Amino acid sequence: MNTEFYLRVLKILKRIPPGRVATYGQIALYAGNPRAARQVAWILHSSSEKENLPWQRVINQQGFISLRPGAGFEYQQALLLAEGVLSDHSGKIDLHRYLWKPKKLL
DNA sequence: AACCTGACTTCGG
């Protein structure tokens, strides 16, 4: 794997403040590879626990949690709720309201 | 090496 990309993703993830969310594609973009959204997902899946990452703050471009019901969806939704990130009846999170917009990169 | 899979995105109908 691309170690440099991996490390940059970790640094960026750790900057996402509580109560805000980011998208996979957004993280990939900031880390220097706009097309690596799936790799960001893979990194979260494999390293979120040992790296102590705020994995719950990463959702897809549509504003939905990508985990499937019964496979972490409810848990992620609960963690976000505890931070003040609400979702509507369909499970959609308002990105206009909660999306993390860093002033400057790195 | 070939093929499958996935916590993704984008584009076209």
Added chain:
DNA sequence: TCCGAAGCCAGGT
């Protein structure tokens, strides 16, 4: 707005 297909890239078999 709502799918489905295609593009994407890395890991696992």
